[in-house]
Amino acid sequence: MGKISSKNREKLKREQGVDPFIGFIDEAVIKKEKAKARTLRAGQWWKRKRSAGICHYCRKSFAPADLTMDHVIPLARGGKSEKYNLVPCCKACNTKKRQLLPAEWKEYMDSLNK
Numbered sequence: 001m002g003k004i005s006s007k008n009r010e011k012l013k014r015e016q017g018v019d020p021f022i023g024f025i026d027e028a029v030i031k032k033e034k035a036k037a038r039t040l041r042a043g044q045w046w047k048r049k050r051s052a053g054i055c056h057y058c059r060k061s062f063a064p065a066d067l068t069m070d071h072v073i074p075l076a077r078g079g080k081s082e083k084y085n086l087v088p089c090c091k092a093c094n095t096k097k098r099q100l101l102p103a104e105w106k107e108y109m110d111s112l113n114k
């Protein structure tokens, strides 16, 4: 794997809107993070978080059963199954997030916050 200095990495991010490191994420790492997410999903922390019934993105209320666990930074982009990166998300937001490119998703989020 080629080395990219942090300075170059920042430059690439600015120019292309992508993190050049995302291409290096290993299937095995993703598998491990998915297993970690499953464990957290079965635990008290997630039950409490979901019982509030609020989608992290659109802030609307839902039945807890209708909220899924979402990685704010997707695993495929280097996100981790850590509490800070896991949020309750409604099905509509989940679908949107999967369909949109990260930049488009950000635009959508910005439009919600206006």
Ligand SMILES: [Zn+2]
Pocket: 055, 056, 057, 058, 059, 060, 089, 090, 091, 092, 093, 094
């Ligand atoms: Zn939502």
